[in-house]
Amino acid sequence: MIAAGLREIVFHANRALAETGLVIGTFGNVSQADRTIGVFVIKPSGIPYDTLTPAHMVPVSLETGEVVDSNLRPSSDTATHLELYRAFGCGGIVHTHSEYATAFAQARVAVRCMGTTHADYFRADVPVTRPLTKEEVGNEYEKNTGLVIVETLRREGLSCNEMAAVLVANHGPFTWGPDAASAIEHAEVLEYLARLEWRMRALAAEAARPDSFLIDKHYLRKHGPDAYYGQK
Amino acid sequence: MIAAGLREIVFHANRALAETGLVIGTFGNVSQADRTIGVFVIKPSGIPYDTLTPAHMVPVSLETGEVVDSNLRPSSDTATHLELYRAFGCGGIVHTHSEYATAFAQARVAVRCMGTTHADYFRADVPVTRPLTKEEVGNEYEKNTGLVIVETLRREGLSCNEMAAVLVANHGPFTWGPDAASAIEHAEVLEYLARLEWRMRALAAEAARPDSFLIDKHYLRKHGPDAYYGQK
Amino acid sequence: MIAAGLREIVFHANRALAETGLVIGTFGNVSQADRTIGVFVIKPSGIPYDTLTPAHMVPVSLETGEVVDSNLRPSSDTATHLELYRAFGCGGIVHTHSEYATAFAQARVAVRCMGTTHADYFRADVPVTRPLTKEEVGNEYEKNTGLVIVETLRREGLSCNEMAAVLVANHGPFTWGPDAASAIEHAEVLEYLARLEWRMRALAAEAARPDSFLIDKHYLRKHGPDAYYGQK
């Protein structure tokens, strides 16, 4: 069986995602890629979390998008993951319907960068995609969901490192990172930031934005060449 | 003792419902029907969850509405369940006072279909019944609660498969499905969707509805002849 | 040691209250009375919940208000409990600073009766006291807190059975019942109803009230001579 180690990792990442409380029922999935063997592994479609085993995880070719070495049908969101792996240099992807981030996605409202906690992780507002057209929904819907995420980062002028999350309009959040664990961390932090912004808007919807030098200070003390957060 | 297996199922379903956090105290009940023997089984009235045993579960005749083979008084909502079993082809029914769904019921506001998570389960807004009249409350109140739920689906032009939930005005939600487990799943998803809609309204009460082709896409990829969600 | 059994009960009731999540730190207390021996027992002041034992519980005379058979100082709210035991026929009293009920108390807004869940327990809106005067705060503050609760029920024309809860303005809720366990149940239900009403107001602040015949139906199917909820 190819990619047995990766199947283990993705299996445990799906368990870990379920334990975050960000998913309800089977709404949500994590994948991780191994570019040396040209595949990513994702969970199968519609199997309850408590009956999953590592052997259920489904490898998919990064080149062809076809299932490799499995008889199971992969998550219905597989074609979305494939487009993100192709466009970004990322190694892990998460999709959830976490409550606050999904509420912003349904309202088509960005999660604004209003404080240092946001800037520690994301360098700008977490953006929302445009709605898909009738043609994009009718034909290759899941692939087009991936393409509109890529288009959104381009529209905002952000790299996939500066912004590791997008809200798909009327759907929910996708996040990514170097591996599945960091994509899960980004999904958790995004949900926390969405809760924070939601509560802040109720207090003072028109509150002044923080100064850009404060945002840069926090982003750059954790990321980039002069970072001084954590151990050397 | 007739229906011993069904009593076990309904006992465990009531435990499972209690563990969802959707009920507080003894507010809530689950039942399941076995049409081959013409009964449904429901929990007894006002006995705390932690002292219930399978033998406490009360069978009720689908034909006569009378208790069969038990000396206990069934849930005070039994006549509501009976009307739903008669009108719908369903096999399980749940009633809760879950917080967000009940808040919508008290406000007499429908839980709108604003995103793909809703459309994965319910094909339209989850509707609210009209208030009962003085006569309907004064005489056969619980039976009339069932009838007004049936009337509400008819008013909306929805089948009980397309819409497995109704909010009873100033009271709370009822959900159903092929068996007790799926009725519980619908109660949980409804509460999640009510939370989502409640948070979304605070962000953008007048947000644009999603396009109908997006709703149909999600409903039909999980339900109906061309569904491609889950394993074959 | 007198009242050893009652000390055990009150000790466990204080533990049970801590487990409800309705109290934070040492904010909250439960007492229970035994009118045959003319005392009520309450927890001591400012001792953390995790170091309490039954022997720490403090008996207080219903006649004189003095501590009996203990060297510990009783809860600073003891004089409030005493006034409620004297005015009402109740056997147990709870005070918490539970989040939603306290928010209503601080806003001086009643928890309205907007649905059947409320009517199952409380026959009317849960009222708020008037603020205490400077004299009432300056002299015998805790006793005056009890007196203003009694005054509030009188103002509303409600018996202490019809309404087992009052919100003290800018302070928090007091609840009561035949014993400590039922007073705790009322505190939990009140907090649930406050959450429900808070969420409902955000959806439709001006929503129509339910018909009075619906409220009476639910109150009377659980209370009074024609009740048919629970087992006979």
Add this chain to the structure above:
Amino acid sequence: MIAAGLREIVFHANRALAETGLVIGTFGNVSQADRTIGVFVIKPSGIPYDTLTPAHMVPVSLETGEVVDSNLRPSSDTATHLELYRAFGCGGIVHTHSEYATAFAQARVAVRCMGTTHADYFRADVPVTRPLTKEEVGNEYEKNTGLVIVETLRREGLSCNEMAAVLVANHGPFTWGPDAASAIEHAEVLEYLARLEWRMRALAAEAARPDSFLIDKHYLRKHGPDAYYGQK
């Protein structure tokens, strides 16, 4: 190894803080000082809570601000703690990004004293700092964060005993006390009070403030020479 006992205390305090739910990921830190040996001990920067041991805790000189007897880099907020230890007589400091307090900090809105629960702990509104200038962020940012907290108490005319918490604009709360445990208690109570005030504002944003004699009564029955809360 100097300060081994203090390292144990600070290690356990960081664990205790993580268990309060007030921190997410590595966002948050506790320190405690021992003025007899002239150091405070703080956790290291960016090490996940579940891999910390007492030996990881980093002692810092109160006089020079330099690390003593450790090769690890201390929390990036160390210079903020140092300024607070120098200005206040406190023995413990906590920083969190707890949800509600941080929402107030981002909105630059004080947590008002609207009831007795607040007055039991804090004698006035919990204030928000002014935003830092570009110069203050660009040079010695963390030290300037400490200085603006000290400036805020002075602006409000409050001692560090009367007000053991400040919200840093667009950042989050800092709290303090005689030791780490009391600083954690203040962080928990602040978050509770922020939740309470947030919910109250939604009910009645313009609600009347409680009378000052009620606030003084509660503050002084727990603090100062005539306190009568707790055991003697």
